[in-house]
Every structure is written in structure tokens, then in C-alpha cells.
Amino acid sequence: MKVLSVVGARPQLVKLAPVAAALSAAGHRHRIVHTGQHYDADLSDVFFSGLSIPDPDVRLGVGSGSHGVQTGAALAALDEVFAEERPDWVLVYGDTNSTLAGALSAVKTGLPVAHLEAGLRSFNRRMPEEHNRVLTDHCADLLLAPTEEAVRHLAREGLAARTRLAGDVMVDVCLRTRDEVLAARPAAPPAGVPAGRPFLLATLHRPGNTDDPARLAALIGALAGLPLPVALLVHPRLAARAREYGVELARGSVRVSRPLPYAELVAAVLASAGVVTDSGGLQKEAFLLGRPCTTVRPETEWVETLDGGWNMLVPDPYELPRDRWARLAARPAPRAARGAPYGDGSAAGRVVRLLEEEGAAGG
Structure with a gap:
């Protein structure tokens, strides 16, 4: 199986780290495209070195700009990358402009898209991230939800058939x-x-x-x-x-x-x-x-x-x-138990298994 990850910002790099390790451990081919949405070294390069993520295979160098300019530049650049790579899955992460650009480019190129961290909702339509989440979820083929609440959000939007509970890969790397x-x-x-x-x-x-x-x-x-x-x-x-x-x-x-x-x-x-x-x-x-x-x-x-x-x-x-x-x-830490609503720290392995299963089922 060949998976192409599209990332561009600090939160996505944190989530990429355990997924990259799990794909490598399972023997799959993994290509990483960095759009350059976060181009400051403090928000990009240090995460590749600090979290032992393989260097990106492709750097698009999109850089800063308005939401439209940033999304459009990534979208245009990704078309060529996808046409050349033809992966079995395009994996997009979170809710940034890079997420939406990766999903739109992939579906328009006829490639299957999986959205990691699907189903999150703030219900604040003034947030650019909220639009990115909703649009990405509605065009993706596989929705990898981190929590039961996210699963419920997706079901209410008519997306239950494409939804799988994967857990939160950030727990893996944080713990x-x-x-x-x-x-x-x-x-x-x-x-x-x-x-x-x-x-x-x-x-x-x-x-x-x-x-x-x-x-x-x-x-x-x-x-x-x-x-x-x-x-x-x-x-x-x-x-x-x-x-x-x-x-x-x-x-x-x-x-x-x-x-x-x-x-x-x-x-x-x-x-x-x-x-x-x-x-x-x-x-x-x-x-x-x-x-x-x-x-x-x-x-x-x-x-x-x-x-x-x-x-x-x-x-x-x-x-x-x-x-x-x-x-x-400055309040003290509560005494209430936190539980484990985001999973047990093994979500990345489940993500890889779901990509394998859904890819096989899709033919």
C-alpha cells in the first residue's frame, strides 16, 4: 500500500509522527508532502528532527498569504504531485488550509482521501478551520474520527457510512x-x-x-x-x-x-x-x-x-x-478523573489497519 501524507503546519507534524512510524513498521510505502504553510523553522523543521519524522519527499514552499491565496497555491501545486505519485490513499490531517487543499486536489484527481481527525466541530462558522473541517469531511472517502463525539457529529451530517472510530494519534506522541x-x-x-x-x-x-x-x-x-x-x-x-x-x-x-x-x-x-x-x-x-x-x-x-x-x-x-x-x-488542577476519551495511545496502528481494510474493500 502506498500512502501520501499532506502536511503543512505544526499540529499536523505532531500527528504525522506516529502515523509515519506505524506505516513504516507495517512495511507500507509512505510519501510526505510538506506544503510549507508553516515555513518558520520553529514550527516546522524542529518537529521533523525532534519527533524522528522522515524528511518530506516534496516541499511545495507555499508560505504565507491570505486563506484563499494559501489554499489555492497548495491546490495548484498538489495536482502535479498527485498525478505523478498516484498513491492508494491521500491522507490529510486536521483542519488547516493544507488539509482542504490536499483533499480537494485528491478527489479531483480521482484518488481516495482519508481524513485524520475527522468530525471535530466548534460550530463557529467564523473560524476558517471550521470550514476546512466540514468541507474536507464531506469530500473525503474515509473519515478517521478521534472520539465518539466526532462520530456522532459525522452521523448527524449523513456521513456515518464513511466514518470509523480511530482514536486520537496525538495521544500516541504526547504520552x-x-x-x-x-x-x-x-x-x-x-x-x-x-x-x-x-x-x-x-x-x-x-x-x-x-x-x-x-x-x-x-x-x-x-x-x-x-x-x-x-x-x-x-x-x-x-x-x-x-x-x-x-x-x-x-x-x-x-x-x-x-x-x-x-x-x-x-x-x-x-x-x-x-x-x-x-x-x-x-x-x-x-x-x-x-x-x-x-x-x-x-x-x-x-x-x-x-x-x-x-x-x-x-x-x-x-x-x-x-x-x-x-x-x-491560576486555579489548581481539579480532582475529577480525566478518563481516556481520546484513546489509549495506540491510534496510529488502528489508522494503518483501517487504511488497509478500507483499501482492500474498495478494490
């Missing part, structure tokens, strides 16, 4: 990396955060939080006013918008840091007292690693993280009284 980090060294905070003191780990990158100058300034002000040091991992989008709008990031409690390689990110979460983020991936990593998370959004696609108070939605923290915001962001 493995956690064990490696804890075996190798004590969990440590990012540079610039005093060692031995409680701190919060934070990220902001979604357009809804970064593209409005007043909202961005208010969110940074809310972080700056917290009583604990805040290690803010600065995504390129956040850095660009802060420069454009004249928003100072490193002020008050905020300590600015570059994005971290995956093992260092896991170590930082483990060392932290909690997480403040708008990232879907980091919400789930905090949950898996047993750290309370405060999500600066009105909704989450990872609804399981909300159970027991492990994750809390606070879309406008600057509108809360300062003491209440501080109590929320």
Missing part, C-alpha cells in the same frame, strides 16, 4: 514524549521564567484573538496582570500582529519565548501550574498531561476537556474582575 521527558530530566520552564516558581504557559494565535488591535491589546493586558509569571510562546502570527499594532508583548507578568520543539513544549506544560491558550492542540495536551487549561475562546472542538473543569472557556478575560480572572487562570 510517549511525556514518558521520555520524565525519564531524561526534570520538567523545566521555558527560558526567561524563574526556575522553581509557579508559572503559566500561554499561546495566542487564532485570527479572532490576534487580528483586532483592541482585542489583542486587551488580551495581552489580561495576561500581563496575572499574579504568576506567564511564559508566552509567540507564534509568528502573534509577533507580526503585535508589531503591526504596536502592542508590547513583554510587559507585566508576561515573559516572551519562541515556540518550542515538541519535547520542550511537553516539558514546559508539565512544569507549569496551568495553560492559557486558544490552540486546540495545546488544550488537549494540557488535558493529557494533567494541567488545568483556560481557553480564550467561546467554544472548543475538544469538548471532552471541559469535563470536571480541566478546561474552562473564558472568551473575554479582560472583562472579568482582575481577582476573578486570576483565580480562574
